[in-house]
Amino acid sequence: MGRHHATPPARYELHPQLAADTHPLAALELCELRLMDDANYPWLVLVPRVPEARELVDLEAAQRRLLTDEIDLASRLLRDVFRPFKLNVAALGNLVPQLHVHVIARYEDDPAWPAPVWGRVAARPYSPEALVERVRVLREGLRCGGA
Template identity: 50%
Template sequence: MFVLHERLDADTAFVTDWPLCRVLLLNDANYPWVVLVPRRHGVSELHELDPADRQTLTEEVADASRRLQNHVKAAKMNVAALGNVVPQLHVHVIARFTDDPAWPRPIWGVLPTKPYDDDTLTAKVAELRALFA
């Protein structure tokens, strides 16, 4: 049974479910940023997925990256599955721009999290639901 880790639940907004992954918007207005979480119980590492799920995850990450990059006209897409803070397997898909505050470094630790206000969060979720439909 799939249960979203409480930290991911607190830091994201639900966008949609794809065949394998739950697609979430990270509540940080600093960057266009989605998180894909395979809906598999007890999985914390990529190699713990069966081969078919690994292939599906790869395709869903590529699809999310392509859609988001085209939508926001990003210069580069960063994809990461770290899991040091949240052990549940999840993949960050982050749009980057040559003029963003962290460029060309990784984003972690550069800026404090900047949550969306309620109205903007609602609008961003609707925008991404249409994008990821």
């Protein structure tokens, strides 16, 4: 009888483009919660730690429910900390196939308003000082349970 070699299970890895464009904020039960490196908007990205997940339908039912809860947490965090006019929530991933969800605080006077943020205005990376402060404020918001 021939030997059957099982393929090792896939491991979760953050897509290199997401790693380059975002900063770690918190590890949630399902997702990495990350801050987009664009000071034009308070912008969070949730990345489910599920190997090879590209679409919402790739998640099991319990994972989809947990992702919804974590989107809610990120949305409440941005709402409570930044008081935006509107929250944009999107899972697009045309350039980065790994499943990830954007939660973006929008204001009527932000650089892209009222258009979507993608491809409208060049990203404005955080200065080191502004990044430290933004991460501090968001982590404090998470700890205080405002989210």
